[in-house]
Amino acid sequence: MSSQVQVKQLNSGDAGFKETLLSSLSLPTADDAAIDAAVVNILSAVKERGDSAILEFTKQFDRLNIANVTELEIPHRDLEKSYQELSSEQKNALDIAAKRVRAYHERQKIEAGCHSWEYEEADGTKLGQKVTPLDRVGIYVPGGKAAYPSSVLMNAIPAKVAGVAEVIMVVPTPDGARNPLVLAAAYLAGVDRVFTIGGAQAIGALAYGTKTIPSVDKIVGPGNAYVAAAKRRVFGTVGIDMIAGPSEILVLCDGSTNPDWVAMDLFSQAEHDEQAQSILLCPDVAFIEQVQASINRLLPEMHRAKVITTSLANRALLIQVKDMAEACDIANAIAAEHLEICALDPRKWAEKIRHAGAIFMGNYTSESLGDYCAGPNHVLPTARTARFSSPLGVYDFIKRSSMIEVSEAGAQTLGQVASTLARGEGLQAHARAAEMRLKK
């Protein structure tokens, strides 16, 4: 492998540019019927046989041969021990990250309106909404190579800030291998219980509950294709977060940035997996060439050069645009998960952005700072879903109940209106219920 890659270049003035761009963004949808069929079987086994099905699948998939599901729970003291045994550098880094993520989400809880409210009308009628946290939430944490302690913080902390009474984490430990950083993060984030189960069987346990594993109200967190299929299947029985696609970064650059920094930011998405997508929009063709040169110069030092090369070769784009204003228009069409604005006046351009999961402004705001410790959540909408969805947040762990208290006087005026409209819809009992409250 040569550790060289020529990234595909486009020019926004090319004929058919918009179509080429949009087709470059989409991936073939992975509607794997075999995976879905396997998941249906696993879920129904867990629903019907509970703990015994969990033991079977955990033996089959994770090669853990145990007699009782209670053995799959990691005691809280073991989580604390994992934390205490970290190096002081790692402990300090995790502490700072957890503290900053908590501070941001506490601010979000206030600013993003996660509180009850009510107002009273002239006739004494009161209207509002009551906000309550979810009772119990499940967090799926992948095992093996993609076991990210940062994801534990990003999923668990907003739930605890929201006031969720019980956060249950599941994490597979194939062959019994535990990741101490993940357990330490669970300790720091305030996770209440941890079970070493994974796959569709873990999703089933959280959705339906077993004798040992309590059912939850919502399941969040990333997973493989089986986990994603299982989450889709249990949606409705429990809430779920978005089904995440491959990670994406879009860099808007006016050419004022060190091209090495831009290249490394593109790498930091590309190293996630072969399907990750890195795109640069820049009005300066010379700068684009500098970034391409940086890519080839920096690639050989990368531990994950192979993944980065495949990702960049198959999915990356370096796009020359007319100007930064056009770059913003294109960014809105892409609606990227991560949008970096590397420019002298990043806020000028950020104002024009309507669709992005997170906006990183200025040359010092590398996306990786946001991934770990800036404070905002790193669970972000992918695959253009930032057009209609938001970063994971405190608001995902609360729900609202409308509060309606109509006064006797209010029932006289509203009753007439409701009666007329209900009869217009042919719903006589609705009309009669309102009419019965009218004074004769």
Add this chain to the structure above:
Amino acid sequence: MSSQVQVKQLNSGDAGFKETLLSSLSLPTADDAAIDAAVVNILSAVKERGDSAILEFTKQFDRLNIANVTELEIPHRDLEKSYQELSSEQKNALDIAAKRVRAYHERQKIEAGCHSWEYEEADGTKLGQKVTPLDRVGIYVPGGKAAYPSSVLMNAIPAKVAGVAEVIMVVPTPDGARNPLVLAAAYLAGVDRVFTIGGAQAIGALAYGTKTIPSVDKIVGPGNAYVAAAKRRVFGTVGIDMIAGPSEILVLCDGSTNPDWVAMDLFSQAEHDEQAQSILLCPDVAFIEQVQASINRLLPEMHRAKVITTSLANRALLIQVKDMAEACDIANAIAAEHLEICALDPRKWAEKIRHAGAIFMGNYTSESLGDYCAGPNHVLPTARTARFSSPLGVYDFIKRSSMIEVSEAGAQTLGQVASTLARGEGLQAHARAAEMRLKK
């Protein structure tokens, strides 16, 4: 048909009460493979052939034989004409309802945190979230018997209050029959464009766009099994609201209410459809008998007595509880769409409620007032999903982008933390991107 129905009675002290209750709540899931297969075909035809597929399906299902999809758009002046031709009573009722729904959602926009926010840290790092409305939203409105103008108001007004630039309504008109109340409601609610298409083909048109019908970012509104299956299928390409189940009412009553009012409130859910569910929780067995007597006395005057009888016979419950506190516990387990608290001190009990779509407090707050004109949304979580989801609201038509601007000083401290954590996760490019921003 005798117009008499004996509603099933339970006592919370009965052995196995909780299991009986929970099993009474659930319906067999309608996973109709034939419907789903038909929907897959319709969606892929619309995706591939656009307008020509829309013409075909509209001819096939709605018997409209037209040459061009542009003929399926109802001009704005026709919407206004439908409104102007209403009786003054209907016009007035619709005006008041629209005004009240708008006022409530404008308040919600403020109180529920639908605004951008940002804060600055000591080192100049700025963190926050930017709130933007969705660009374009589609509203599905069923045709025929379940065509409810109130639903048009409840779906379109929050979108317009959120600032959605373009609201596209689709409503099938089988054999060309238009519902003037629905069109008048669209006019009042500020719907931008209306197309007379329906079924899975309408969902496909909104999700993928055709030459004539623009694609949207989110689709909301109720529909039949084909529409629901299509919404599930296009989820991810666009956002969707919840898939609604049959309507439910839970009445908590201390016995201080007119039993006729309670009976009529139970009817007003039951008349929606045979699968709707009406439940009464009351500590007073004599009152429960009075409600049963009211049911039998009032049933003969109901236009929809047949539907009400079937619904009450199959799905309703009159439950004797120990006291109102226990009633609240049971209400939390049920997590009903509509919860009426008919009691002398309704707020005392409302405080104990954690899970409900909407809480109607006091004897004058019939659920039907909330359905039409109190102001809060009548699109509410069903089937126990109030444990984790909320009424439709302004917050469903906005989304958030995290805003991160790390100062040069901030990049020095955060860079160290990100570097340590990224290396702990084996993501070297993430680490290097942070390290590059460190001063030597």
